[in-house]
Structures are given as C-alpha cells and as structure tokens.
Amino acid sequence: MRVATWNVNSVxxxxxxxxxxxxxxxxxxxCLQ
Known part of the structure; x- marks a missing residue:
C-alpha cells in the first residue's frame, strides 16, 4: 500500500x-493538508 501526503497552500x-x-x-x- 502506498500512502502519499502533500502539504499545499493555495491548491x-x-x-x-x-x-x-x-x-x-x-x-x-x-492525504492533502
């Protein structure tokens, strides 16, 4: 299982x-944070 997280300001x-x-x-x- 591959989990990705992305910290985005102004999507x-x-x-x-x-x-x-x-x-x-x-x-x-x-996971978008």
Whole structure:
C-alpha cells in the first residue's frame, strides 16, 4: 500500500502539478493538508 501526503497552500495554483504527481506516483491513499 502506498500512502502519499502533500502539504499545499493555495491548491488552485498548484493543482496541475499535484495531478501530474499523482498520475506518476499512483498512491493508494492521498492525504492533502
């Protein structure tokens, strides 16, 4: 099981980067803080 956490300030500005990262890493669980 792969768990990923991402600390984001202003999600809207970083959403493309986040989606690209999620596509590459393919985690089972994502925690956004």
């Amino acid at each position: 809207a500005a970083r959403l493309p980067r986040l989606l690209d990262w999620l596509a590459k890493t393919a985690p089972d669980v994502v």
